Amino acid sequence: MSLTPVSPQRYGTVAMSLHWLIALAIIANLAIVFLIEDMPRPDRMFWMGWHKSIGLTVLILSLARVAWRLTHPAPAHPVGISPAQRIAGAALHHLFYLMIIVVPLAGWLMVSTNPRPIPFFGLFDFPAFPGLSGMTREEAHPYHELFENIHVLVGWAFVFLVPVHIAAALYHHHFLKNNVLLRMIPGSKLRP
Template identity: 50%
Template structure:
């Protein structure tokens, strides 16, 4: 639950940052991009930890009486979100690694280049940078669409279905069983 909310906060913050960063090379824009990269790398690490946690701790059962299509769409949404939580920051890391750029992790240390990318020549690095930038942007827009859908689904469960799906994800709750 803690990982869910930390990752959610980081993703939403990163979406806001990237959508509001000035399109110039000003110190503000550079600082916002550095923050975006550091937070993205944090999402990558936390998401991998969350996947390990999920592998060791299966999901609680869904609410009883849940429509088959809602179960399938919910599972698909979760799988896609997990994929994006890893693939987006990974593509970003690959993108900056191809450019021989080592982002600072909140000023504490420089994140290393992805293995195998440190020795790329400038032309190959540029080509890989462009490829991973395209992937990063397309997947990022998918996340921009899916986050509000995920939030809406939680609100649908709480306000319309009146089941415990949202409640069991709130901090301080112990409710884990299906209703």
Template identity: 35%
Template sequence: MTDTTARRYSAGAMIFHWLIAILVIANWQIVERAHDFEGAMRGTVMGYHKAVGITILVLTVGRLLWRSTHKVPPLPSDLAGWEKTLARTVHVIFYVLLIALPLGGWLANSLTGRSIDFFGLFTIPQLPVGENRTLGGTIFDMHALGGSIFIYLIALHILGALKHTFFDKNGGIFRMLPFGKVPG
């Protein structure tokens, strides 16, 4: 393994990262568009949001399994201590949200008596929690708040990657891409 390869994420990690990133942004836009509709059309669009959320959950579990068996490259050595702490903290919060948001959505749907249609292929059953519409509504509210926090953290993540790539010139975004220069 070359020195540059040791500073890049593995191909599998890159695929998981970019696939999940695209799906998270797409799912945010799907739910934003759902607010423009009413009735059956809103339900259809929200059905896509739920199915994409479950897909994100499955991919995140896959990514965590991948990560547990593949070495993560070290953070660039020129990062300040606070930058390393911030990077690690944001990544942990990302994983928590990537798991908690879909599970929370599934739980809230279950509490409000709804199963999840997975793109018309099969139905994901309700969790065995009984019906409690008030609690389900509260969890939906927390789900929405968590989603908003996630979007702000994604913006912070993107700004950090761009800063490290173009201002610090330490490889930043190229650590998660199969091309570009990752300096030593």
């Protein structure tokens, strides 16, 4: 397997890999939340274990993604992108960077208020966030509620913004016929 080099026109292999892994994990977690609603409690708890493990994975990958992005600039915008599109694109990307940290972090903080361990794909117990474990249920309740509200509210923003992000990428590809989408697809050939 050859690595895609970073260039002024496209993202490199690391950025692409992190982008697609995080995207797939977020979509999987959204699907889990919607599919388990009517399941019996034991099934719901099983899938919530997966939801937590995937969410913690998103947090780890997202921290790596942000660190990578801070040290490796994004490719330049294709020629012909209007200032309004640049501003909208930058705003959406910054919002996504914030959300891919806030949603799983709030989830980790929320489950850390519970005395039960946080299994990570059944391999080991993920540590609780420092300072949140060991509280009584009454002491932990307001923190749990706060973190749950943030997790759910920003999670719903994903439900809205992921389709907007996909639609914008497809608009650039099919209507503007530029490389905005292609520069994030591994092995794709850029348009001249």
